Amino acid sequence: MELSANARAAATRTAPHVTIRGLSKRFADATIYDNFDFDIPRGKLMSVFGPNGCGKSTLINMIAGLFPADKGEILFDGQPLNKIKFGYVFQNYREAVFPWLSAFDNIAYPLKVMGVPKKERNLKVEKIVASLNVKIDLNLYPYQMSGGQQQMVSIMRALVVDPEILFLDEPFSALDYEMTLFMREQLQRVFVETHTTTVLVSHDLEEAVYLSDRILLLSRHPARPVEFVHYDAPRPRTDKTMTEGDFISTKAHCLEIFQREVRKG
Numbered sequence: 269m270e271l272s273a274n275a276r277a278a279a280t281r282t283a284p285h286v287t288i289r290g291l292s293k294r295f296a297d298a299t300i301y302d303n304f305d306f307d308i309p310r311g312k313l314m315s316v317f318g319p320n321g322c323g324k325s326t327l328i329n330m331i332a333g334l335f336p337a338d339k340g341e342i343l344f345d346g347q348p349l350n351k352i353k354f355g356y357v358f359q360n361y362r363e364a365v366f367p368w369l370s371a372f373d374n375i376a377y378p379l380k381v382m383g384v385p386k387k388e389r390n391l392k393v394e395k396i397v398a399s400l401n402v403k404i405d406l407n408l409y410p411y412q413m414s415g416g417q418q419q420m421v422s423i424m425r426a427l428v429v430d431p432e433i434l435f436l437d438e439p440f441s442a443l444d445y446e447m448t449l450f451m452r453e454q455l456q457r458v459f460v461e462t463h464t465t466t467v468l469v470s471h472d473l474e475e476a477v478y479l480s481d482r483i484l485l486l487s488r489h490p491a492r493p494v495e496f497v498h499y500d501a502p503r504p505r506t507d508k509t510m511t512e513g514d515f516i517s518t519k520a521h522c523l524e525i526f527q528r529e530v531r532k533g
């Protein structure tokens with residue numbers, strides 16, 4: 269039977285973006301993942317949360333191809349990683365931004381690697397800077413910028429390629445609290461504008477719930493999905509969101525599961 273255009277569109281919307289099957293990973297004598305299956309939904313902001321050292325970063329590093337898996341398959345709409353455009357924001361912006369390039373050239377760097385002509389590169393950088401309303405002098409070099417500004421540059425560098433999926437590994441944990449709050453809002457703003465499938469590793473449960481549509485709670489290793497929590501509060505979310513019953517109960521639920529996993533030791 270032929271599917272109507274609407275049915276096809278609906279099927280595409282609900283199909284997972286990333287399918288992870290049979291993923292296994294060992295480091296020395298520790299099995300971090302053992303036959304792990306998971307589907308990452310399309311167009312959602314998903315946080316990965318779990319006990320210390322359970323394998324949160326390892327998971328996104330394997331999905332983003334930074335670490336090889338020992339076994340298993342990860343596909344993006346059925347395609348391998350090398351067929352898609354993705355962005356990755358590292359926790360340690362000091363090591364992630366190129367110190368010898370200005371902010372502008374840091375942001376434009378992936379476009380240069382992709383062979384995008386200079387004029388188009390400049391337009392794309394200007395567009396991303398304007399859309400995020402970023403007030404940084406883009407002629408500055410990383411050593412002349414604050415930590416938050418450097419991390420903002422690395423977020424813009426990840427976004428400038430119009431990624432199909434964005435990975436962020438504890439992107440705010442090296443920033444002071446004021447900058448963290450500002451950057452959370454920037455991330456939310458990017459997400460509201462683009463609805464790019466986003467996978468965030470966070471150590472901060474309040475942050476994870478506040479920013480996410482979905483929270484993947486992992487067990488200790490070998491890590492398995494303990495629960496996939498839905499949090500569908502409307503966006504933009506604000507400080508008031510965190511005082512609402514739905515937020516408080518979702519956070520309490522995640523905390524209970526987290527503590528149960530931690531106690532398993």
Ligand SMILES: Nc1ncnc2c1ncn2[C@@H]1O[C@H](COP(=O)(O)OP(=O)(O)OP(=O)(O)O)[C@@H](O)[C@H]1O
Pocket residue numbers: 295296298300318319320321322323324325326327
């Ligand atoms: N390159 C590596 N070589 C050896 N062991 C590693 C390596 N990377 C990670 N590990 C180990 O694998 C486990 C999972 O690490 P990972 O960083 O993914 O966990 P995490 O949940 O992100 O940790 P954290 O909560 O501390 O950020 C940890 O025990 C860690 O020590």
